[in-house]
Amino acid sequence: MNKTFRTASIIAVLIGVLGVILILFAWRLPPFSPALQTTDNAYIRGRVTTLAPQLSGYVAEVIVKDFETVQAGQLLVRVDDRIYRQKLEQAKASLASQQAALANSDQSRLTGEANVASAKAQLEGARVALDTAKAEWARIEPLLARGVTTQSAADQSRSALAKAQAAFGEATAQLQVAEQSLQSTIVNRSSLEAAVEGAQAAVRLAEIDLENTNIRAPEDGKLGEVGVRLGQYVAAGTQLMAIVPHDIWVTANFKETQLYGMRSGQPVRFTVDALNDVEMTGRIERFSPAAGSEFSILKPDNATGNFVKIAQRVAVRIAVDSDQPQIERLAPGMSVVVSVDTSAE
Numbered sequence: 001m002n003k004t005f006r007t008a009s010i011i012a013v014l015i016g017v018l019g020v021i022l023i024l025f026a027w028r029l030p031p032f033s034p035a036l037q038t039t040d041n042a043y044i045r046g047r048v049t050t051l052a053p054q055l056s057g058y059v060a061e062v063i064v065k066d067f068e069t070v071q072a073g074q075l076l077v078r079v080d081d082r083i084y085r086q087k088l089e090q091a092k093a094s095l096a097s098q099q100a101a102l103a104n105s106d107q108s109r110l111t112g113e114a115n116v117a118s119a120k121a122q123l124e125g126a127r128v129a130l131d132t133a134k135a136e137w138a139r140i141e142p143l144l145a146r147g148v149t150t151q152s153a154a155d156q157s158r159s160a161l162a163k164a165q166a167a168f169g170e171a172t173a174q175l176q177v178a179e180q181s182l183q184s185t186i187v188n189r190s191s192l193e194a195a196v197e198g199a200q201a202a203v204r205l206a207e208i209d210l211e212n213t214n215i216r217a218p219e220d221g222k223l224g225e226v227g228v229r230l231g232q233y234v235a236a237g238t239q240l241m242a243i244v245p246h247d248i249w250v251t252a253n254f255k256e257t258q259l260y261g262m263r264s265g266q267p268v269r270f271t272v273d274a275l276n277d278v279e280m281t282g283r284i285e286r287f288s289p290a291a292g293s294e295f296s297i298l299k300p301d302n303a304t305g306n307f308v309k310i311a312q313r314v315a316v317r318i319a320v321d322s323d324q325p326q327i328e329r330l331a332p333g334m335s336v337v338v339s340v341d342t343s344a345e
Contacts, residue, residue, distance in 0.1 A: 036339055036342075039258070039338055041313065042250055042252035042270065043251055043333060044248055044250060045251045051218075053236060053240065055209055057084075058233050059077060060078050061077070062226065064223060065226060067222065069221075087209065091206040095200055097199075098195045101192050102189070119175035120175055122171045123168070123171040126164070126171035126172075129164045130164040130167070222243070223243055227239065249282075249317055249318060249319055249320060252336075253313040254340075256291065259316075260342065262284060268282045269282075273335045274329075274334050280320065280327070285318060286317050292314070
């Protein structure tokens with residue numbers, strides 16, 4: 001009886017140990033953690049850019065078609081530019097007017113400087129006349145006191161002195177007026193220069209608007225579906241089409257339990273579902289700074305309710321090696337299966 005019990009106990013222990021081993025193996029836990037980590041939660045990624053106009057107008061021409069390969073700077077769509085061309089002409093006319101006003105200010109300054117010079121000459125002449133009148137009065141006044149000269153001559157000398165003094169005051173005032181007029185012209189020039197700069201900026205803005213009527217490819221790539229139609233009225237921000245540049249990579253979402261041993265630069269192999277599981281190579285570029293759940297809109301709150309531990313996934317960006325067969329057929333959104341040998345250097 002005891003022997004039977006011991007045998008049953010040993011069998012039960014062996015079954016328990018075997019069960020634990022099977023669980024560790026099934027969940028890839030130590031000591032059965034494989035060096036090759038694989039995930040099918042991986043996709044080809046790329047920079048899909050939506051093209052839109054910066055202004056409003058009717059579509060005058062659609063040059064490209066769906067899925068066409070384009071080069072950087074290639075014309076894709078043209079918006080009716082008649083209004084924007086006239087706005088440019090209007091801005092150029094305003095600039096010409098402001099430039100003419102600035103040139104007239106230069107002429108006004110030259111005229112003002114000439115008026116100042118003339119006023120200075122008149123003032124100098126008035127000063128000489130005043131000095132002469134003062135000297136004449138200084139000579140006649142003592143003679144009148146001694147009765148040597150007549151009262152009429154004295155009155156004429158006094159009158160000439162008064163006129164010379166008035167003329168000198170008038171010449172002084174005219175010089176001040178000329179100088180103030182010249183200073184006003186100089187000060188007004190700053191506002192005219194600012195007006196010219198503003199008109200030049202308006203011309204540049206009009207040129208930019210006119211250029212923006214031509215929607216061009218920002219870089220080399222391949223177009224998606226062209227949604228814009230001839231004659232369609234488009235506003236700023238209207239989605240016209242999408243362009244996908246040739247730059248692609250793989251984003252693989254590994255479980256956090258698979259990340260141990262992974263490093264930037266490690267070689268990667270992946271198969272592409274759309275290409276009959278053809279195998280391609282790449283290298284790990286970098287890791288996401290947080291698990292995918294941290295970037296979700298509705299984040300889980302594990303502090304409430306019953307808790308069930310779920311392995312989180314972390315995105316890993318993988319650069320695709322160039323010069324591989326069929327690499328030109330890779331497109332963003334394709335599903336791939338990624339394998340990383342964590343034992344590789």
